[in-house]
Amino acid sequence: MNAIIFSPELWMLAIAGVFLIRAMIPPNAARDYQIALVMATLAVGVCLAALGFSGNLFAGTYRIDLFSQCYKCLLSTGLFLVVCLCNNLRGIRTGLQPEFYLLLAVSTLAMMMLVSSAHLLTIYMALELSSYSLYILVALGRDRDLAIRAGIKYFLVGASASAVMLFGMAMVYGAAGTAYLGELARVLPPLLERPSAAIGLLLILGGFFFKLAVFPFHFWAPVVYAGAANQVAAYIATVSKVAAVAILIRVAAMGSSTYMVHVLAILSIVSMTVGNLAAIAQKDLKRLLAYSSVAHGGYVLIGILSMDAAGYAAATFYALAVLVMKFTCFMVVIKVAGDGGNPAIADLAGLHRRAPLLAMALMMALFGLAGIPPTIGFTGKLLLFTAAMTQGHLALILIAMINVVISLYYYLHVLRAAYLLEPVDNAARVYRETVPIKVMSVVMIAAMVILGIYPQQLIQLINQAVGL
Amino acid sequence: MHLSPTAFPWLTSILFCCLGGLFTILLLPRHRHQEIKWVGALFSGLTLVLTLNLFLLYDQRLGGLQFVERLAWIPSLGITYFNGVDGFSLPMLLLSGIVFFTAVLTMWELEQRVKEFFALLFLLVTGVFGLFMSLDLFFIFVWYDVSLFPMYLLIAIWGSTRKEYGAMKLTLYLLAGSALILPGIVYLVVQSGLQTFDLTALMRPDLFTPFEQKLGFFLFYIGFGILAGVWPFHTWSPVGHVAAPTAVSMVHAGVLMKIGAFGVLRLGIFLCPLGWLYWAPLMALLATVGIVYGVLAGLRQTDIKYVIGYSSVSHMGIVGLGLATVSVEGLNGAVFQMFAHGIMTALFFSAVGYIYDRTHTKALDELGGLSHTMPVASGYLVMAALTGIGVPCLASFWAELTVFIAAFRVYPLYATLAVAALVVSALFMLRVLQRTCYGPPNERLAHLGDVSFGLGLPRMILVAVILLFGLFPALMFELIQTASIPLLNGLPR
Numbered sequence: 001m002n003a004i005i006f007s008p009e010l011w012m013l014a015i016a017g018v019f020l021i022r023a024m025i026p027p028n029a030a031r032d033y034q035i036a037l038v039m040a041t042l043a044v045g046v047c048l049a050a051l052g053f054s055g056n057l058f059a060g061t062y063r064i065d066l067f068s069q070c071y072k073c074l075l076s077t078g079l080f081l082v083v084c085l086c087n088n089l090r091g092i093r094t095g096l097q098p099e100f101y102l103l104l105a106v107s108t109l110a111m112m113m114l115v116s117s118a119h120l121l122t123i124y125m126a127l128e129l130s131s132y133s134l135y136i137l138v139a140l141g142r143d144r145d146l147a148i149r150a151g152i153k154y155f156l157v158g159a160s161a162s163a164v165m166l167f168g169m170a171m172v173y174g175a176a177g178t179a180y181l182g183e184l185a186r187v188l189p190p191l192l193e194r195p196s197a198a199i200g201l202l203l204i205l206g207g208f209f210f211k212l213a214v215f216p217f218h219f220w221a222p223v224v225y226a227g228a229a230n231q232v233a234a235y236i237a238t239v240s241k242v243a244a245v246a247i248l249i250r251v252a253a254m255g256s257s258t259y260m261v262h263v264l265a266i267l268s269i270v271s272m273t274v275g276n277l278a279a280i281a282q283k284d285l286k287r288l289l290a291y292s293s294v295a296h297g298g299y300v301l302i303g304i305l306s307m308d309a310a311g312y313a314a315a316t317f318y319a320l321a322v323l324v325m326k327f328t329c330f331m332v333v334i335k336v337a338g339d340g341g342n343p344a345i346a347d348l349a350g351l352h353r354r355a356p357l358l359a360m361a362l363m364m365a366l367f368g369l370a371g372i373p374p375t376i377g378f379t380g381k382l383l384l385f386t387a388a389m390t391q392g393h394l395a396l397i398l399i400a401m402i403n404v405v406i407s408l409y410y411y412l413h414v415l416r417a418a419y420l421l422e423p424v425d426n427a428a429r430v431y432r433e434t435v436p437i438k439v440m441s442v443v444m445i446a447a448m449v450i451l452g453i454y455p456q457q458l459i460q461l462i463n464q465a466v467g468l
Numbered sequence: 469m470h471l472s473p474t475a476f477p478w479l480t481s482i483l484f485c486c487l488g489g490l491f492t493i494l495l496l497p498r499h500r501h502q503e504i505k506w507v508g509a510l511f512s513g514l515t516l517v518l519t520l521n522l523f524l525l526y527d528q529r530l531g532g533l534q535f536v537e538r539l540a541w542i543p544s545l546g547i548t549y550f551n552g553v554d555g556f557s558l559p560m561l562l563l564s565g566i567v568f569f570t571a572v573l574t575m576w577e578l579e580q581r582v583k584e585f586f587a588l589l590f591l592l593v594t595g596v597f598g599l600f601m602s603l604d605l606f607f608i609f610v611w612y613d614v615s616l617f618p619m620y621l622l623i624a625i626w627g628s629t630r631k632e633y634g635a636m637k638l639t640l641y642l643l644a645g646s647a648l649i650l651p652g653i654v655y656l657v658v659q660s661g662l663q664t665f666d667l668t669a670l671m672r673p674d675l676f677t678p679f680e681q682k683l684g685f686f687l688f689y690i691g692f693g694i695l696a697g698v699w700p701f702h703t704w705s706p707v708g709h710v711a712a713p714t715a716v717s718m719v720h721a722g723v724l725m726k727i728g729a730f731g732v733l734r735l736g737i738f739l740c741p742l743g744w745l746y747w748a749p750l751m752a753l754l755a756t757v758g759i760v761y762g763v764l765a766g767l768r769q770t771d772i773k774y775v776i777g778y779s780s781v782s783h784m785g786i787v788g789l790g791l792a793t794v795s796v797e798g799l800n801g802a803v804f805q806m807f808a809h810g811i812m813t814a815l816f817f818s819a820v821g822y823i824y825d826r827t828h829t830k831a832l833d834e835l836g837g838l839s840h841t842m843p844v845a846s847g848y849l850v851m852a853a854l855t856g857i858g859v860p861c862l863a864s865f866w867a868e869l870t871v872f873i874a875a876f877r878v879y880p881l882y883a884t885l886a887v888a889a890l891v892v893s894a895l896f897m898l899r900v901l902q903r904t905c906y907g908p909p910n911e912r913l914a915h916l917g918d919v920s921f922g923l924g925l926p927r928m929i930l931v932a933v934i935l936l937f938g939l940f941p942a943l944m945f946e947l948i949q950t951a952s953i954p955l956l957n958g959l960p961r
Contacts, residue, residue: 352584372617372643373610382606385650386545389658397654401647408643412620412636420624420632453610456542463544 005053005064008072011046012109015039019102029097033087036101040080043108047076060180061119067465071115071246074320078239079108081327082231084440090340091229092140100140104235107133111243115250120169120179120204123247124162127207130243131158134236138228142340150227157220161210168203171196185254192257201255202263208251211244213290214297215271222282225290226342233286234330237293238323245319248304249312249466256307264305265396272298272403280410285333285343288410289326292369295407296322299384302400306387312466314383317459321368321380324451328365328444332358335437345414350423355433357441359418364448366411371404376452383459477537478522479551479601482561485515486597490590498583505576508586512572515597519565523947526558531950533603533668541604546657546664550604555951556803559944560600560723560730563810566933567722568593570926571715574818577825577923578626578713585626588618589715596723600730605653605665608735612649615724616642619716626713629771629830634711641704645694649731652687656680656739671738673958678742685743688736689751696728697784699758706765706777710830714821717773721780722814726806729787733803737791741959748792752875755788756882763889767896772823772830775900776816779856782893783809783864789886790871793878794959799952801870804944808855808863808937815930816852819845822923823904826916832903837910842918846905848927853897855934858890863934866941 003010018039022032051069056062082104092100110130117123135155141147173179175197176187191197210217225233252264275294282288300322303315335358336351337343352359368377381404385397433441451458489511496504526534533552541549553561571589578585595615602608616639623635653665659680660670676684694701705725709717737744762782769775783805790802822845823838824830839846855862858869868890875883919927937944 367617370643373613378610378613382650382654383545385654386658389651389654394651394655397651398647401651405640405644405647409636409640412639415620416624416632419621454541456544459542459544 002055002057005050005055006057008043008047008050008069008076009109009112011039011043012105012112015043015105016102016109019098019105023098023102027095027097029089032097032101033089036083036086040076040083043076044073044080047073056118058122060182061122062113062116063118064116067467068116068246070316070461070465071242072112074242074323075108075111075115075239078235078242078323078327079104082235082239084436085234085331085334086231088334088338088340089229089231090338091142091231092340093142093144096140100137100231103133103137103140107137107235108239111239114243115246117247117250118181120173120181123251124166124169127165127211127247128162130240131162131211134232134240137232137235138224141227141229141232143227146227147229150224154220154224157217158210161207161217164203165207168200168206171200172204175200181250181254188254189256192255192259198255198257198259201251201260204251205248208244208248209267209297211240212248212297212300213241213294214301215267215274215294218271218275218294218297221290221294222278222287225286225293226284229340230286230330230334230337233289234327234334237289237326237330241293241297241326242319242323245300245304245315248300249315252304252307253312261305261307261391264301265393268298268301268305269396269399270298271295271301272400276403276406276410279407282410283344283346285336285345285348285414288345288414289329289333292407292410293326295403296369298403299381299400302388302393302396303384306391306393308387308391309463309466310390311384311387313459313462314380314387316462316466317383317455318380320458321376321451324444324447325365325368325375325377328361328448329369331437331440331444332362332365345417346421348414348417349421351418354423355437357438357445358433361441361444362418363415364445366415368448368452370408370411372408374453375448376455377448379452379455475535478518478525478535479537479553482515482518482597482601483594485511485518486590486594490587490594493583493587493590496583501579501582504582504586505572505578508572508590509569511590512569512593515593516565516569519561522553523558523562526553526947528946528950531555531954542606545606546662546666547606548604548664548666549607550666550668551601552603553601555948556730556733557600558947559803559807560726561597563726563807564593564596564600564723566929567718567810567814568596570814570818570929571718571722573926574718574821575713575715581625585622585713588622589719592618592622592719596719596727599727603667605657605667605670605735607665608667608731609646609650609653612727612731613646615727616646619720622716623708623712626716627711628713628824629710629773630707631711634707638704638708638711641694641701645691645701645728648687648691649735652684652691652735655687656684667734667738676740678746681740681743682746683743685736685740685747688740689732689747692728692731692736693754693788694728695725696732696788697725697758697781698728698754698788699761699781699785700754702758702762702781705781706774709777709780709817710771710773714817714824717817717821718814721776721817722810725780725784726810729784729791729802729806732791733799737955745794745959748794751788752792752879752882755785755792756879756885758782758785758788759886760889763893763896767892767899770832772820772832772835772900772904773817775896776813776820779893779897780809780813782889783812783856786868786871786886789875789879789882793871793874794956795874795878796949796952796956797870798874798878799955800945800948801867801874803948803952804941805864805867805871807944808867808934811930811933811937812852812855812864815848815927815934816856818927818930819848819852822919822927823849832900835904835910836907837905839905840909841916844919844924848919848924848931849905850901851931851934853901857894857897860938861935862938863941865938866945870945
């Protein structure tokens, strides 16, 4: 076995090992944070160094190519960003910090395996590994009742989704006689006329819809976001979505039939509409972000149902865009809720005065989520729409744009709280910008704007990765 | 760069000037109000000089696109950074330069969150300039939204009268417009099969089928029409203008509404001429309803800014009517009207803004007798109102005259209605003047001072521009003709 091409995964395993050992010695939260930060930084470096690798492992069930390596870079970047915000882990029960980093590393490892999977069983294993880490992470939250309730709900929805997926895999295997994705892509399309194969494929996709929080598997999102520690919610909203998009692309590529496109189009429309309408009513910032995630799952599906390389490239770009924008929102959530609780939208009051740069980053992220140029969110939507239009889905695009306008309403409400409301003097909410946060705000603003108006290199890389 | 190395990138330098102002303001400490305002005045003055320079340098005998700058931006998607001006966009650039500079000067007395205000204003204006000069659909859309999104904060923070409602309504309406424009752009780009967002490449005749042109034009007409205040999508406009602070009202009514009309012209008419011919009767109908409705609604208002808001709806209807005639005169008149109305509303809002800052009321009933206490300030208001009525020798007169001449040939009924409405509009403008400026001296307002020379400067500039183009309309008409005649000659008939 060629171990060097497996290095990102091995490095993640090493992080997990380090924190497994640290979990057994007397706790020291500050030291945990420093170690995690250094190792996560190195993880980004390792993934970047491994960008050019390619090859097959484990009897062809594991494929390493530019596509998977790009996604691994995204995953490790996401992990790094989330770890950056962990200097104040008040949302996690005390003494459990090493376990938190351990599970974070294991979950990222599992997602890296997921994006490289080339066999139905590897997919299933990787998906379960990442899900189980997340179930526990959610339940580690400070508010024991709320966290455990969220964890149980997450687990129940997740377990049923994975049962459904396993059933679908059995059906597809039964119809096609193989479980290798490469062969399935060749054998399956003609078989999709048969209900067993089509339904089987849909059920498999259901498992990924759960990860992406797409209708009808979105019910867990608001509860879990609200119940989990802010850092965990940030991780679920960013990193785990990226992994879900990657595997959706790999699997959906097998089912390019009109029937499948229609089903995906309906799910996409329902998902964005339900997500956006439900988000309007939210008072809690994290629940609002949860519903907006549901809507963004719907947008990503537009790229996937285009069923061509341009669509997959658009979905990949959009996954990156969501990662950056959602992370910026959660950065604000974490900083505003200094005590690790759940901030309401009204708690943002006076942010523009207390932390002007953070407020500006929030503004850019919100406009990005609403798809307004010159942000990365707009460029992502443009790519998605162009891909869908090439396939002739004009109606879908119009519906998506109507949804964008709806979503703007609640994003503006958040913005209004940050820029218009004056702070109620409350000692617990006083927050001052520190230098690291200033730096991160500037970096995120720059990333959103520069990738939004000058994405040439990024688009080229992604096009190569999806084989355009 | 696709231009000779000696050619100076004038257009990009305008954008850099705006961005330079933006970043300089962002770097200044927030309590240095005076410095921020001077920086604002300096950079906006510089943009005005640059646009004036373009106006003078443009070669009218040559016509066509000039000052072209082209730079491959995202080759894989066919996006180029492509700027250029022609007889349609040059008046708009000049208008933006004038209104921007005078708007900055008008806000000289602002004390609340000065740094953020000027930063957002500069961002907005960057989008405006970018849109007028850009010839790439991607950039046109980007600039369009850049000029819209600072609007919410500008109105909601510094506005008055139901400001949050007005800001939210305006933003949602305008973004709903972009919800039609973006699909329209994507649709045409994909249908062309050319893999390019370059406007000039997509203007090739017979590139789009008649159906595609009809659909495309409809999307652009409604999408940009919302911004241009086309009836029945105008309702954001009076509410938003009333709520906005003075400079934002000036830029918004003066320039942003023109973006809407300009977008219909640049995207709708340039790309989908057959769609234009097909939908022209609808445009004429909606425009006429807008003209009449704006006047009638304006008659009943008790707030000066509402009066101006509704008169904008009516005046933008004249632009729409001009475009709907599908004739050289109509286009000339429409573009001239865009320019003249922009200057006129800027003067109007600027004059009202000064009075409001002193008296803290915009209600017609509470004002009155202002000409006794503030003769100069009311003089500016009178001047704006006269321009709005369309008194000869002022810029609007020529624009409206040309549009009506063109309209009488094509739509005699609509033209009659529009002229009749204009007479009524004289009534309501004079009513406003009578209620505010004349009448017995108002005791409550007697202590207020008149406009000083410095504060009056922006209004003087606007009055001068109105007089200049009112006395020498050929300056503008000859420029616009360099674009409108070739466009009409290229039409498929």
